[in-house]
Amino acid sequence: MASAAARGALLSPQMRWAVGGWTFFIAENLILSENRTYIIEQIGDQAYHLCYGGLSTIAMGTVAYGYVKKVRFSEPLLWGLTSPVPPLARVVSFATLSLGTFLLSQVPPKVQIPVEVTQGGGTPRVQSENEVPVATPEQKGFSLQVRCPFDFTDNKDPSGPVHGIERITRHPGLWSFGLMGMGVAMLTPSVPQRAWLAMPAFVALIGGAHTDSRFRRGLGGELPEEYDNATSNIPFRAIVNGSQGNVLDVARDMADEIKPLNAAIAIGLSGLVVLRRGRGMKLPVR
Structure with missing residues (x-):
């Protein structure tokens, strides 16, 4: 009985909308980028980019429509919409949301006390x-x-192959998006909505791996062997497996290389989100 209910929930229209749009987005990106050279030879560079942009726009439109019209607050629910979020879910949410916002915070210039x-x-x-x-x-x-509240100087050491958040992942933009989605998903009781919010992590996992594969083959970019060996797509993998040296030494180096005030602001905001959403959702009045 329980397994039949679970299968029914996974195969429900809401779940198809939650996963389908993102799956279409991943698939069209993989197919078009993998066959980039052949397609450009057939239809030309401008037509290729028009096709790529058009399909990506359609895919993201499907993603947005599915969330607004089909997925948001849809059943089944893991707990009541207005009930407090379970403690374990809050902890996992804070960890993933903090890591995602931390990665994102390192992209803008360094924030400093003026x-x-x-x-x-x-x-x-x-x-x-x-x-x-x-x-x-x-x-x-x-x-x-x-002084200016933003430090526009770049203290990256040009002699080293890896620096700052590149030590965590070589695709920080993709993973910041994916991890923030996972963090918010853990605060959401709706199973289809959770699935929708978790899909950007699959975009980062699959899209980052495919980009690396293409660049290793010289398709649309390059991935130097030294940089490839010292970094990873999956966050922290290159640190944990020792590709960058002793883990403690790497942690100390990264602490010197990141923008600390940016990171503190990002983690603080993540904590506020978890505290606010953790008390339970306030439904809109209809």
Whole structure:
């Protein structure tokens, strides 16, 4: 009885809409990108990009329509829509949502406190060419410096093959999207809605692996062997298996390379989302 109900739920129209649009999106991207060279030879570069963009737009339109009209708040439900989210679901949600927002936070410029306290208020006074610089009492004190809240300098070491969040995954954009979807999914009682929110993680898993495969073969890009060996598509895999060296050393290096204030803001916002949604959903008044 229970297995029949489970099969019925998985094969319901709501689940088909939840998974179907994303599956179409993944499939058309795989097919068109894998056969990119052949299709361009047949119809030309401009027609290829028109076809690619058109099918992707249709696929994403299907994804959006399915969510708004068929999937949102649909049954079966794991708990009541207005009931608190189970503790374990909150923990998993916070972990995945924090990792996703952390990856996303490292893309913009580094956020920094716009006011800095420095010691010394100016250049020491020099009266002659041979005189040793002498700081005045005012210059020995502290002063405030106002700076831009965004640091646009790039402190990436060009001599190293891997840096910052590339140590976690070589596709941070895809995985930030997928992990944030998983984080929100854990706070959602609707099974079809959970499936819809989890599908971007499959986009990252399958799409990232296919991109790597194409680039290794020189189709549409390149993936140098040194960089390929030192990084991974699946988050943390290259760190855990030792491809980048000792795990503790890698963790220390990454801590020096990331944008800490960006990360703190991202994780803080994730916590607020979990706290707010964890109390239960407020249904719209109809």
